[in-house]
Amino acid sequence: MLNVDLAVIGGGPAGLAAALEARKNGIEKVLILERDKELGGILQQCIHNGFGLHYFGEELTGPEYAERFVEQVEEQGIPYKCDTMVLHLSRDRTITAINRTDGLMKIKAKAVVLAMGCRERTRGALNIPGSRPAGIYTAGTAQRFVNMDGYLPGRKVVILGSGDIGLIMARRLTLEGAEVRMVCELLPYSGGLNRNIVQCLEDYQIPLKLSHTVTNIFGKERLEGVTVAQVDSSRQPIRETEEYVPCDTLLLSVGLIPENELSREAGVPLDRLTSGPIVKETMETCVEGIFACGNVVHVHDLVDFVTRESITAGRCAAEYIRKQKDAGSVPGEDRKTGGSAQDQNKDVAAEAGCQSDGIQTVASDGIKYVVPQYAGRGEHPEGLKLFFRVDGIYRNVRIAVQCDDHEIYSVRKRKVAPGEMETLTLKPELLGDLNTCSELRVELVSQDK
Amino acid sequence: MVYDAAVIGAGVTGAFIARELSRYQLNVCLLEKEEDVAMGTTKANSAIVHAGYDAKHGTLKSLLNVRGNALMEQVTRELGVPFKRIGSLVLAFNEEDRSVLEQLYQNGIQNKVPGLRLLNAKETVAMEPNVSHRVVGSLYAPTAGITCPYELALGAVENAVQNGVDLKRDCRVLDIRKEKSMEKGQENFVLTTEQGEIRASYVVNAAGVYGEIVSEMVQERSFTIHPRKGEYLLLDKSQGNLVHSVIFQTPTKMGKGVLVTPTVDGNLLTGPTSLDVSEKDDVGTTAEGLEKVRKEAGKSVPELPFRDVITSFVGLRATPDTGDFIIEASGTVKGFLNVVGIESPGLTAAPAIGEYAVDLLKKEGLPLVPRGDFQSVRKPIVRFREQTDEEKQRLIRENPLYGNVICRCETITEGEIVDSIRRPAGARSLDGVKRRTRAGMGRCQGGFCTPRVAAILARELRIPEEKVTKKGKGSELLVEKRGSSC
Numbered sequence: 001m002l003n004v005d006l007a008v009i010g011g012g013p014a015g016l017a018a019a020l021e022a023r024k025n026g027i028e029k030v031l032i033l034e035r036d037k038e039l040g041g042i043l044q045q046c047i048h049n050g051f052g053l054h055y056f057g058e059e060l061t062g063p064e065y066a067e068r069f070v071e072q073v074e075e076q077g078i079p080y081k082c083d084t085m086v087l088h089l090s091r092d093r094t095i096t097a098i099n100r101t102d103g104l105m106k107i108k109a110k111a112v113v114l115a116m117g118c119r120e121r122t123r124g125a126l127n128i129p130g131s132r133p134a135g136i137y138t139a140g141t142a143q144r145f146v147n148m149d150g151y152l153p154g155r156k157v158v159i160l161g162s163g164d165i166g167l168i169m170a171r172r173l174t175l176e177g178a179e180v181r182m183v184c185e186l187l188p189y190s191g192g193l194n195r196n197i198v199q200c201l202e203d204y205q206i207p208l209k210l211s212h213t214v215t216n217i218f219g220k221e222r223l224e225g226v227t228v229a230q231v232d233s234s235r236q237p238i239r240e241t242e243e244y245v246p247c248d249t250l251l252l253s254v255g256l257i258p259e260n261e262l263s264r265e266a267g268v269p270l271d272r273l274t275s276g277p278i279v280k281e282t283m284e285t286c287v288e289g290i291f292a293c294g295n296v297v298h299v300h301d302l303v304d305f306v307t308r309e310s311i312t313a314g315r316c317a318a319e320y321i322r323k324q325k326d327a328g329s330v331p332g333e334d335r336k337t338g339g340s341a342q343d344q345n346k347d348v349a350a351e352a353g354c355q356s357d358g359i360q361t362v363a364s365d366g367i368k369y370v371v372p373q374y375a376g377r378g379e380h381p382e383g384l385k386l387f388f389r390v391d392g393i394y395r396n397v398r399i400a401v402q403c404d405d406h407e408i409y410s411v412r413k414r415k416v417a418p419g420e421m422e423t424l425t426l427k428p429e430l431l432g433d434l435n436t437c438s439e440l441r442v443e444l445v446s447q448d449k
Numbered sequence: 450m451v452y453d454a455a456v457i458g459a460g461v462t463g464a465f466i467a468r469e470l471s472r473y474q475l476n477v478c479l480l481e482k483e484e485d486v487a488m489g490t491t492k493a494n495s496a497i498v499h500a501g502y503d504a505k506h507g508t509l510k511s512l513l514n515v516r517g518n519a520l521m522e523q524v525t526r527e528l529g530v531p532f533k534r535i536g537s538l539v540l541a542f543n544e545e546d547r548s549v550l551e552q553l554y555q556n557g558i559q560n561k562v563p564g565l566r567l568l569n570a571k572e573t574v575a576m577e578p579n580v581s582h583r584v585v586g587s588l589y590a591p592t593a594g595i596t597c598p599y600e601l602a603l604g605a606v607e608n609a610v611q612n613g614v615d616l617k618r619d620c621r622v623l624d625i626r627k628e629k630s631m632e633k634g635q636e637n638f639v640l641t642t643e644q645g646e647i648r649a650s651y652v653v654n655a656a657g658v659y660g661e662i663v664s665e666m667v668q669e670r671s672f673t674i675h676p677r678k679g680e681y682l683l684l685d686k687s688q689g690n691l692v693h694s695v696i697f698q699t700p701t702k703m704g705k706g707v708l709v710t711p712t713v714d715g716n717l718l719t720g721p722t723s724l725d726v727s728e729k730d731d732v733g734t735t736a737e738g739l740e741k742v743r744k745e746a747g748k749s750v751p752e753l754p755f756r757d758v759i760t761s762f763v764g765l766r767a768t769p770d771t772g773d774f775i776i777e778a779s780g781t782v783k784g785f786l787n788v789v790g791i792e793s794p795g796l797t798a799a800p801a802i803g804e805y806a807v808d809l810l811k812k813e814g815l816p817l818v819p820r821g822d823f824q825s826v827r828k829p830i831v832r833f834r835e836q837t838d839e840e841k842q843r844l845i846r847e848n849p850l851y852g853n854v855i856c857r858c859e860t861i862t863e864g865e866i867v868d869s870i871r872r873p874a875g876a877r878s879l880d881g882v883k884r885r886t887r888a889g890m891g892r893c894q895g896g897f898c899t900p901r902v903a904a905i906l907a908r909e910l911r912i913p914e915e916k917v918t919k920k921g922k923g924s925e926l927l928v929e930k931r932g933s934s935c
C-alpha cells in the first residue's frame with residue numbers, strides 16, 4: 001500500500017492544475033495518475049489555436065496550453081505515473097491502479113481529486129438505423145487518428161452534430177484534403193462555440209444544416225453514403241426531405257458525457273443534469289475528501305474555466321488535508337475498507353450530508369444546470385462563482401439569482417446559447433444574508449426566444 | 450491432397466461439426482467465406498440456450514434442442530465459453546395466453562424438458578419484480594440459459610484447429626463438382642473456392658442462409674431458405690439487473706415475440722422483431738424495427754430505460770420452408786450432407802447437431818477412428834478483469850502487456866488483445882478482436898480503443914496501419930498515411 005496526501009486521477013488540465021495548486025498550498029505528497037502515455041489530457045490532440053485566451057491572455061494550441069502546466073509539474077517535482085489506469089476507487093479513498101512496471105498498486109490517499117474528463121456519445125446512443133460498415137467514428141477518435149497518429153480516416157465526410165470537436169474536425173479534415181460535405185445538426189441551433197462556426201465552417205464554405213439529421217447508413221464493408229433529412233419541431237425526420245449523400249466517413253459530434261464510473265463505485269452522488277458529481281463550491285463532492293474538477297464535473301467548452309475550477313479544487317483539497325492533520329486524525333483510516341458492494345446505495349445518504357451543510361443551487365426557468373450544486377453557509381471572502389448553461393437560444397434576457405423569493409443579483413445578456421457556458425460571481429456583500437436562504441435559484445427572465 | 454471431409458460455413462453449426470470430426474483420425478477443412486468465423490447468423494441472435502418446450506414434439510428440432518441444452522454445461526466448460534443457467538419465464542397476459550402456456554407445458558413434458566412449472570401471477574412477480582404487473586401467469590423453465598453465441602462458435606473452431614482442422618477464411622465456395630480421385634481410386638468432390646480448388650471425399654453444407662445456394666451446387670433444389678430479419682437493442686450494463694431470467698412473451702402465429710434478457714456480460718438485451726426480407730445480407734437496422742422492439746419489450750418490462758441503449762443490431766434467421774432442421778445426406782449425390790435451415794434453437798442445438806451430423810457421415814461410409822491425442826479442452830483465455838488482485842499482479846509481472854489497459858470501458862489489456870491475435874484461428878480485424886476480447890463493446894463503443902487496437906493489429910500482423918480493417922477486405926479503417934502533423 002502506497003500512502004499519499006493527495007491522489008489526482010487524470011492528468012489533463014484539470015488534474016494538473018489541481019495538483020499544482022495543492023502543492024502551492026503546502027501539500028507535499030501529491031501523486032498524479034494518468035492512463036495515457038503522457039500528461040495533458042484531451043488537449044494533446046487539439047492542435048488548433050484558441051486555448052488560454054481567458055487565462056493566459058494569449059492564443060495557444062492545446063499542447064502548448066498543456067505544456068505550461070506540465071512544465072510546472074516537472075519543476076515542482078510532483079510525482080506522476082503515466083500509462084497507469086485507475087481501475088477502482090473506494091469510498092475510503094483507496095485507489096486500485098495498474099501499469100506495466102508497478103503491476104497492480106493500492107494507493108491510500110487522504111484526499112482524492114477526480115479529474116477523469118469525459119467521453120464522446122456514440123451512434124448507439126442515437127440509434128441511427130442502417131448497416132454497420134467501417135468509416136463511422138466519433139469526432140474525437142478521428143481527431144486522434146489525424147493529429148496524433150498521422151492518418152487520414154476518410155475522403156468524403158459528413159459530420160453529424162455541431163459540437164465543437166465536430167466543427168474543429170470539419171476544418172482539420174478540409175485542410176488535410178478531405179471533402180466535408182456538410183455538418184448536420186438536429187437542433188435548430190448549434191451546440192458549438194460561435195467562433196468555431198465562423199472559423200471552421202463559414203471560412204471554408206462548409207454547409208451547416210440545422211434541424212437536420214442522419215436517417216440511415218449504407219454500405220457493407222466501408223461506408224458508402226447516408227441519408228439526411230430535415231426534422232420537424234418534435235425532431236422527427238420529415239421523410240419527403242430525405243436526401244442521399246454519398247460519403248465514406250461519418251463523424252459523430254453529438255455530445256460528451258462526463259466519465260464517472262470510478263465516482264459511482266466510490267458512491268459519489270451524481271447530478272442527473274450534468275452527469276457529473278454533485279459538488280460544493282469547494283469542488284468537494286458529497287463524499288468527504290473526494291473532490292472533482294474539469295470535464296468530469298460538467299462539460300466545459302473552454303479549458304480556461306477548467307483551470308479556474310481546478311485551482312479551487314486543489315486549494316480546498318489542500319485545506320481539507322491540513323485540517324485533518326491538525327486534528328491529528330487520518331481520515332477514513334478508522335473505517336473498514338469499503339468494497340464496491342458496500343459502497344452501493346450510500347449515495348443517497350451522502351447527498352443528504354451535502355444538503356445539511358449547504359445551500360442548494362437550483363436551475364430554474366431556461367437554465368439547464370448550475371454548478372456547484374451546493375454553496376457553503378459560511379463566509380465567502382472571494383464571492384461565489386456559479387457556472388451554468390441555458391437550455392435554448394435566447395436574446396435580450398436577464399439572468400437573475402433568487403435567494404428563496406428575493407432577487408439578489410441580475411445581469412442582462414444580448415444573447416445566450418447552450419453551446420456557451422455562462423458564469424456569474426456573487427460578490428461577498430451580496431452573500432451576507434445567505435444563511436437564512438434555503439435555495440439559490442438561477443433563472444432566465446426573458447421576453448423573446 | 451484430398452481431405453476426408455470439407456465443412457462449408459464456420460457458423461456455430463459448422464464449428465461443432467468440425468470439432469466433432471476432429472475427434473477422429475481424419476483430415477478436415479473448414480471453409481468460411483468471411484474474414485472471420487461466426488460472422489453470419491451466429492454473430493447476432495438472442496443468445497438463449499432454450500430449454501426445449503416449444504419445439505414441436507417429434508421434430509429434429511425438439512430432439513436436438515433438449516440434447517444440446519443438456520450438453521451445454523460440459524461443452525462451455527471445455528471451451529471456456531460463458532454460460533449461465535438462469536432459467537426462463539414465458540409470460541401470459543390473458544386467458545388465451547394461458548392456454549397456450551398449458552400446451553407448451555405439455556409439449557415440454559413430452560420433449561422431456563426437466564423442471565417445467567406453471568406459475569401464477571404472484572409467483573411470477575415474486576420471481577421477477579420488474580415484469581408488468583398485468584401478467585396473469587407464466588411458464589418457468591429452470592434449464593434455460595444464456596451464452597455468448599460467437600464465443601461458443603469461436604471456442605469450437607479454435608478447439609477444432611487445435612486438434613488439426615484446417616480453417617480457411619476468406620474462402621468462399623463458388624462451385625462443387627465430382628471427379629474420379631487419383632489418390633483413393635474412388636470419386637471425390639472438387640470445391641472451387643476463392644483460394645483455388647480444394648478436394649474432399651465428403652462435404653458438409655453448413656452455409657446458413659446460403660444453404661440452398663451451396664446445396665444447388667451439387668443437386669436439384671429440394672428446399673428453400675428465406676431470410677427473416679430480427680432487430681435488437683442492447684442496453685448498458687447499469688441495466689443488466691432489471692431482470693434475472695429470460696423473459697419471453699407467449700408465442701403467437703407471428704413467432705416467439707420480443708424477449709428481455711440479461712446477457713452473459715451483464716448487459717440487457719431486448720428483441721427480436723420478425724420480418725421477412727429478400728436479401729440474404731440485409732443486416733441494417735430500421736427506425737420502424739427498433740421502435741417496435743421498444744414498444745413490444747415494454748409490454749413485458751414496463752420501465753425499460755431506453756436512453757441507456759448502447760447499440761442495436763440485426764440477426765437473420767435462415768427460415769426453411771420445411772419447418773424443421775434439414776440434416777440429411779443427399780439422396781442423389783453420395784457423400785454430400787446438408788445441415789441447413791438451422792433456425793432457432795440452432796445455437797442451443799449446435800453441440801447435438803455436431804454429434805448427429807457426424808453420425809450421419811459415418812452411416813454414409815466415413816470411417817471414424819478416434820484419435821488418441823484429442824484435446825477436448827481449449828487453450829484457456831485470460832480475462833484480466835475477472836481475476837483477483839493477486840492474480841492481476843502475477844499476470845502483469847509475467848507479462849507486462851497485461852498492465853496496459855487498452856479498452857477502458859471493459860478493462861481489456863494489451864496482453865489479452867495480443868493473445869486474441871496470436872491464438873489458433875486468431876483475430877485479424879478490429880471486429881475480430883472485439884468479438885474475442887470485448888474491446889470496443891462497452892459504453893464508448895470503441896471511441897477510445899479503436900486507434901489503439903488498430904496499432905496493435907498492425908504491429909502483430911506486420912501490416913501498415915492503413916491496411917487494418919474493421920471486418921475484412923474493403924473495410925479499411927483509414928485511407929492514407931500522412932506525415933506526422935503535430
Ligand SMILES: Cc1cc2nc3c(=O)[nH]c(=O)nc-3n(C[C@H](O)[C@H](O)[C@H](O)COP(=O)(O)OP(=O)(O)OC[C@H]3O[C@@H](n4cnc5c(N)ncnc54)[C@H](O)[C@@H]3O)c2cc1C
Binds near residue numbers: 009011033043050087
Ligand atoms: C476535442 C476537444 C476540443 C476542444 N477544443 C477546445 C478549444 O478549442 N479551446 C478550449 O479552450 N477548450 C477546448 N476544449 C475543452 C478543453 O480542452 C477541455 O475542457 C479540457 O481538456 C478538459 O480538461 P479535463 O482535465 O477535465 O479533461 P481531459 O483533458 O479529458 O483529461 C482527463 C484525463 O484523465 C485521464 N483519465 C480518465 N480516466 C482515467 C483513469 N481511470 N485512470 C487514469 N487516468 C484517467 C484521461 O486519460 C485524461 O488524460 C476541447 C475539448 C475537446 C474534447
Ligand SMILES: Cc1cc2nc3c(=O)[nH]c(=O)nc-3n(C[C@H](O)[C@H](O)[C@H](O)COP(=O)(O)OP(=O)(O)OC[C@H]3O[C@@H](n4cnc5c(N)ncnc54)[C@H](O)[C@@H]3O)c2cc1C
Binds near residue numbers: 457461491495496
Ligand atoms: C434473430 C435470431 C434469434 C435467434 N435466437 C436464438 C436463440 O436465442 N437461441 C438459439 O438457440 N438459437 C437462436 N437463433 C438461431 C441461431 O442463431 C442459428 O440457428 C445459428 O446461429 C445458425 O448457425 P449456422 O452456423 O447454421 O449459420 P451461420 O451462422 O449463418 O453460418 C453459416 C456460415 O456459412 C458461411 N457461408 C455461406 N456460404 C458460404 C460459401 N459459399 N462458402 C463458404 N462459406 C459460406 C457464412 O459466411 C456463415 O459464416 C436465432 C436466430 C436469429 C436469426
